[in-house]
Structures are given as structure tokens and as C-alpha cells.
Amino acid sequence: QVQLQESGPGLVKPSETLSLTCIVSGGSISGHYWSWVRQPPGKGLEWIGYIHYSGTTNYSPSLRSRLTFSADTSKNQFSLRLSSATAADTAVYFCARLRADDIFTFYHYMDVWGKGASVTVSS
């Protein structure tokens, strides 16, 4: 079955760019939307945005100005870049597949998740 694995530096300096990649195995990124969600230590979930394998993106309004998503079908992976990182960006970052429902094909929900990657923003 499809599995997702987040990878990237666990430590980022303030003002630098936080970069993460989600490697997809057991299935193709083609034909799907892929999302990012983060969770600050001890806090709740925050939706970051999603990308379609074709490159169409939708970003959280609060992060839009600093976010860039990309997808690489040849490597079967997608990536997140968050510029001007601050301590407030310290979190576990999850990637997830947005699956279209079999019956309600217009609707997508996050059905497969990675285990999460912990990122700390600190000097």
C-alpha cells in the first residue's frame, strides 16, 4: 500500500528556509493531491496546504507569503519550502495524501499520512 516518508533537516536557523520532502512509495503521486500539516510541540494540528501532482497549489492564507510547494513525478516525491523561518515554525511536519472519495469524487480527504518529521528552528 502507499507509504509516505518525510525527510529533511531537523534543525534550521532562524531566517533561513525550512525544506522538507515527502517520498511516496507503493504508489504514484500522479493523479492525486498531496498535503502538508504541522503540529507545534504539545499543540494541535495546523493545515499548511496542498499540491496536485500537476503543480497546482493551495496554500494556507497565514503561510502563503512564505510557502512554496513542488512535485517531482520522476522521483515520486513532493516538497515544501518555508522561507524566513522563525521559532514559531518549530513543529512536526506531516505529509498526507488527499484521496478522492470513490462515491463523492468531488471530495478529498487525507487518508494516508507519513509518520512526521520534527523540525526545530533555532540558532
Next chain:
Amino acid sequence: DIVMTQSPLSLPVTPGEPASISCRSSQSLLHSSGYFYLDWYLQKPGRSPQILIYLGSYRASGVPDRFSGSGSGTDFTLKISRVEAEDVGVYYCMQTLQSRTFGQGTKVEIK
């Protein structure tokens, strides 16, 4: 932005007993399709979130039928008919009508 408010934030439960979590949105989640754009997720301790309910009341594949979702407009409820020990964790509602926004989460634990 649509704000999601869950209650209670903490819910001690007794195995075998029912449990209920409320989720309110700052504006109606009714889509032009006629469906309510609301999901429920469960994050078990130390695990990634998992989908339970989508479109307000539809159980995702593999979700036990003791879980049910209901509601309309701005008020939604997740019910567990008979709580089992494996149901502990944090439950989140999430609106998908405008961008996506999670509620604060409700921590369910065994009494």
C-alpha cells in the same frame, strides 16, 4: 477565515459508555453540492492522524461503526456509541469549505 471551536477540550470516558464531541464553525459549512464540508480525524498517542468521518457524516473505509458524525450548518457532533480503550487520543474536526482549518482538538482518555 473559518474558525473551528471544539468542546469539551478534555473528555474522560468509561469503556462501554457513549461519548460525544461537539464542533462549531464560525460560518455554515454547507457547500453548493448540498453536503457539509467537515471531516473528523483521530490522532492516537504517538501516531499520525487518521481519517474517521468526511462530509460530516460518512465513515471512512475501515472505521468501526461505533463512530458516527452528524450535524448541519455550523454545529456538528462526533459520537462514539461504546468507547473502547483503543479510542483514546485527540479528536480534531476540520472544515474544508474555505481552505482548511482544524479545531483545537479534544483529548479523550479513559477514566
